[in-house]
Amino acid sequence: MGPDADVRAYVCHRAWVRSAVRLPVVDERDPTPYWLVCTRRPSRLLAVLGGR
Numbered sequence: 001m002g003p004d005a006d007v008r009a010y011v012c013h014r015a016w017v018r019s020a021v022r023l024p025v026v027d028e029r030d031p032t033p034y035w036l037v038c039t040r041r042p043s044r045l046l047a048v049l050g051g052r
Contacts, residue, residue: 005036010035010036011035012038017038019038019042020036021045023035
């Protein structure tokens with residue numbers, strides 16, 4: 001989100017959640033560059049997904 005965001009990105013935004021993680025899409029066949037997912041525990045989500 002913001003002025004530098006890519007319009008092709010998948011965004012799961014919740015107004016009451018103040019933090020988010022940006023997850024890059026590594027499949028070259030998928031035109032989605034990244035997912036932006038709101039979460040209350042970003043470090044925990046990244047740890048579970050193996051991005052830490």
